[in-house]
Amino acid sequence: MTAIRLYGSSDSGNCLKTKWVAERLGIRFEWIETSSFSGATRTPEFLAINPAGQVPVAILADGRMLAQSNAIMLYFAENSDLVPKDAYERAKMLEWLFWEQYSHEPYIAVRIARKYFLNQREEDLDPVLLTKGAAALARLELQLQGAPFLVNGALTLADIALVAYTRAAPRGGFDLESYPAVKAWVGRVERELGLEPLPPVGQ
Ligand SMILES: N[C@@H](CCC(=O)N[C@@H](CS)C(=O)NCC(=O)O)C(=O)O
Structure with missing residues (x-):
């Protein structure tokens, strides 16, 4: 199965937090460096992926898109010890x-x-x-x-x-x-x- 694609900037805490969660949980992903400082989040190609023009963005193995760092972390960490059961x-x-x-x-x-x-x-x-x-x-x-x-x-x-x-x-x-x-x-x-x-x- 195709790995998750994670569009993010290595300078951004919002992006790194999703990467750290994936790494800790052993989730396979491909990191696609996308810097908001270089204008890479404002290209027509990127806006077609996320009309909000922001990273991080995850493209799941089945092609669905998910934005917002905390939503991505929650999706990755579902049923893991990083989310309390109570x-x-x-x-x-x-x-x-x-x-x-x-x-x-x-x-x-x-x-x-x-x-x-x-x-x-x-x-x-x-x-x-x-x-x-x-x-x-x-x-x-x-x-x-x-x-x-x-x-x-x-x-x-x-x-x-x-x-x-x-x-x-x-x-x-x-x-x-x-x-x-x-x-x-x-x-x-x-x-x-x-x-x-x-x-x-x-x-
Ligand atoms: N609330 C969003 C914030 C995302 C965000 O602000 N991303 C910045 C990089 S840290 C960005 O892509 N900025 C480009 C822009 O807004 O044009 C999240 O947590 O994912």
């Missing part, structure tokens, strides 16, 4: 996934993109990105002060979704030294996923 714990995991997309990614990922990848000057960045991003890190810190993972003491999709941009937050000008529980959790999740820590910014 209805309340599963809903708590979803609570974090929705929070990630509304209260974390729009600030931390956007600041990383503008500052690190597009080299925009500090004074040209919307100050809200810093305050709301710091608030998101403080919320994670509160949760992780008393728990090794976000939900029910074990690795779930919530950790994978949230670690994607949190580990890269220093690229957006956020200092993880101010969030020691978050920093320790990043290391824990990286070890679970077999990821090398990102090099310090500037190296």
